[in-house]
Amino acid sequence: MSGNTGLTWRLIEEARARIDGKVHVTPVLTSAALDALAGAQLYFKCENLQTCGAFKARGATNAVFALPDSEARRGVATHSSGNHAAALAHAARLRGVRAHVVMPDNAAAAKSAAVRRYGAEITWCAPTLAARESTLREVIAATGAKLVHPYDDLTVMAGQGTAAVELLEEVADLDLLLCPVGGGGLLSGTAVAAKTLRPGIRVVGVEPAGADDAARSFRTGHIIPSTDPQTIADGLRSSLGERPFAEIRRRVDDIVTVSDEAIVAAMRRLWEVLKIVVEPSGAVPYAALLGGAASLRGTRIGIVLSGGNVDLDRLPWSR
Amino acid sequence: MSGNTGLTWRLIEEARARIDGKVHVTPVLTSAALDALAGAQLYFKCENLQTCGAFKARGATNAVFALPDSEARRGVATHSSGNHAAALAHAARLRGVRAHVVMPDNAAAAKSAAVRRYGAEITWCAPTLAARESTLREVIAATGAKLVHPYDDLTVMAGQGTAAVELLEEVADLDLLLCPVGGGGLLSGTAVAAKTLRPGIRVVGVEPAGADDAARSFRTGHIIPSTDPQTIADGLRSSLGERPFAEIRRRVDDIVTVSDEAIVAAMRRLWEVLKIVVEPSGAVPYAALLGGAASLRGTRIGIVLSGGNVDLDRLPWSR
Numbered sequence: 001m002s003g004n005t006g007l008t009w010r011l012i013e014e015a016r017a018r019i020d021g022k023v024h025v026t027p028v029l030t031s032a033a034l035d036a037l038a039g040a041q042l043y044f045k046c047e048n049l050q051t052c053g054a055f056k057a058r059g060a061t062n063a064v065f066a067l068p069d070s071e072a073r074r075g076v077a078t079h080s081s082g083n084h085a086a087a088l089a090h091a092a093r094l095r096g097v098r099a100h101v102v103m104p105d106n107a108a109a110a111k112s113a114a115v116r117r118y119g120a121e122i123t124w125c126a127p128t129l130a131a132r133e134s135t136l137r138e139v140i141a142a143t144g145a146k147l148v149h150p151y152d153d154l155t156v157m158a159g160q161g162t163a164a165v166e167l168l169e170e171v172a173d174l175d176l177l178l179c180p181v182g183g184g185g186l187l188s189g190t191a192v193a194a195k196t197l198r199p200g201i202r203v204v205g206v207e208p209a210g211a212d213d214a215a216r217s218f219r220t221g222h223i224i225p226s227t228d229p230q231t232i233a234d235g236l237r238s239s240l241g242e243r244p245f246a247e248i249r250r251r252v253d254d255i256v257t258v259s260d261e262a263i264v265a266a267m268r269r270l271w272e273v274l275k276i277v278v279e280p281s282g283a284v285p286y287a288a289l290l291g292g293a294a295s296l297r298g299t300r301i302g303i304v305l306s307g308g309n310v311d312l313d314r315l316p317w318s319r
Numbered sequence: 320m321s322g323n324t325g326l327t328w329r330l331i332e333e334a335r336a337r338i339d340g341k342v343h344v345t346p347v348l349t350s351a352a353l354d355a356l357a358g359a360q361l362y363f364k365c366e367n368l369q370t371c372g373a374f375k376a377r378g379a380t381n382a383v384f385a386l387p388d389s390e391a392r393r394g395v396a397t398h399s400s401g402n403h404a405a406a407l408a409h410a411a412r413l414r415g416v417r418a419h420v421v422m423p424d425n426a427a428a429a430k431s432a433a434v435r436r437y438g439a440e441i442t443w444c445a446p447t448l449a450a451r452e453s454t455l456r457e458v459i460a461a462t463g464a465k466l467v468h469p470y471d472d473l474t475v476m477a478g479q480g481t482a483a484v485e486l487l488e489e490v491a492d493l494d495l496l497l498c499p500v501g502g503g504g505l506l507s508g509t510a511v512a513a514k515t516l517r518p519g520i521r522v523v524g525v526e527p528a529g530a531d532d533a534a535r536s537f538r539t540g541h542i543i544p545s546t547d548p549q550t551i552a553d554g555l556r557s558s559l560g561e562r563p564f565a566e567i568r569r570r571v572d573d574i575v576t577v578s579d580e581a582i583v584a585a586m587r588r589l590w591e592v593l594k595i596v597v598e599p600s601g602a603v604p605y606a607a608l609l610g611g612a613a614s615l616r617g618t619r620i621g622i623v624l625s626g627g628n629v630d631l632d633r634l635p636w637s638r
Contacts, residue, residue, distance in 0.1 A: 024349075030343075032370070033436075049594055275367045275368055275596040275597075275627030275628075276368070276594060277596060308594030312591060312636065313637065315631075317632065318632065318634075
């Protein structure tokens with residue numbers, strides 16, 4: 001595999017310039033109370049406070065604005081029931097082009113409402129991957145819209161990497177960066193950015209134990225698809241993409257897993273102490289620190305809180 | 320009344336230098352979605368993300384560190400069932416002195432736990448103002464501790480004013496600043512800071528309709544005590560202090576009231592869109608914008624989100 005065909009630092013730099021002013025530079029929060037509990041200095045990169053409530057705005061905005069006018073004018077398309085759909089709809093509206101989103105007909109009403117609020121066209125389909133893919137093909141054939149994959153796309157991955165760039169510019173001397181991993185877009189972008197800016201940093205992906213395809217893929221060296229994932233972290237149920245996995249194999253130091261119990265405890269503690277709304281997927285990397293780890297004592301740890309889109313009427317501790 | 324005896328810009332500048340590095344410089348968040356709903360540009364100064372979850376850390380830290388060593392070594396004392404108690408305990412621990420907090424024996428367990436976590440000594444008393452004040456006098460007589468009043472104290476007021484200084488340094492050209500008002504510490508500090516840095520700015524206090532003593536005091540020109548306040552905004556039930564009221568009369572342009580229904584709606588919208596945990600009192604100024612106001616169209620509005628300490632098991636929309 002040649003480095004040229006993968007995600008380069010150059011693509012991340014271009015992404016950063018392209019999305020500047022179109023998405024938020026999110027704050028980095030710290031807490032003496034959480035530092036004391038962890039025995040380490042923690043720096044939380046708050047992508048839950050990003051436009052559309054998740055880092056997905058970075059990649060989608062980069063992808064939509066990277067298109068030449070001739071392609072962009074036919075619109076963009078994706079299938080998604082989550083944050084990428086809203087982020088793509090938002091980016092398309094910013095550029096003034098149409099977004100077509102294929103959604104399973106069991107998608108949460110709140111999620112389809114967000115997509116519609118940004119003016120996207122929704123095409124409903126049966127809630128299976130096959131139906132989503134075939135419906136998306138039909139939509140693209142009918143409209144000529146450009147597919148923007150949620151993670152298996154170098155331009156999307158480059159956009160996601162800009163969060164780590166901002167974090168390391170604000171806090172240069174991190175020892176470790178923890179990042180959730182689902183399809184791998186965020187982790188791959190994070191790893192390329194972090195290892196370029198600070199070659200000695202450790203980059204570790206964190207994954208729900210009930211959707212541990214990335215950890216198993218990482219160990220075996222080939223993609224093991226996610227089958228029947230069982231986790232509250234709805235943003236991390238998808239299988240690793242090929243392009244993200246190529247970067248993850250080369251650049252990531254480890255992938256660890258956490259239980260759903262730890263995810264909910266981490267989420268609640270972040271709400272209570274940091275006073276921010278973090279979704280289960282976003283709390284996953286902090287969950288890895290809950291048990292404490294002697295080897296991390298005294299280190300400086302960056303944590304990417306990936307998103308904050310939750311249904312406030314269905315919080316996991318109020319069931 | 321002479322200006323010399325009141326809150327001066329000089330005191331706020333001194334406060335800022337004194338608390339630098341001891342409390343957070345909190346982020347200012349924006350949201351295109353909330354701007355569109357309001358028809359104005361909104362800048363949220365996130366004091367809910369402050370140390371201890373509220374702006375109170377500013378005033379308490381300033382007061383504790385302003386004490387000469389000879390006084391500080393005997394400790395500090397206050398009576399409070401809320402954010403000021405935790406902030407004072409935290410500041411005392413930072414300085415390495417004792418904090419004595421008189422709390423009513425019906426105080427929420429979460430609040431006394433926060434105070435105890437910072438190492439303060441709690442003295443319980445009956446849940447009446449008379450019992451709180453007499454118990455506090457006894458504690459001070461026994462210990463020699465210095466009283467730090469939650470708001471009727473120029474050093475505390477000066478500390479609270481530093482939030483507006485940071486906001487106006489980040490966003491200079493605001494037309495209007497909205498700020499909650501309970502005892503008046505935050506509003507008075509905000510008004511002095513804002514009118515110094517930007518004389519043409521309007522500063523408006525916002526108060527729950529069920530605890531509208533500040534609005535009535537402002538209109539009549541003398542303090543009308545809060546009697547039997549009925550509001551979900553537990554941080555805003557106290558009566559105006561004399562020192563804050565003197566500044567508010569001189570510097571504040573208006574005080575308006577909002578219903579508890581609007582407060583809860585504002586709180587929920589801030590959680591959903593900004594992805595931050597805001598307590599009812601903190602959502603009060605934004606509640607004033609929910610109805611929309613033609614006169615504010617196109618203006619630039621700063622909003623002080625004063626705190627984020629809520630019981631996550633008892634959210635107002637999950638009853």
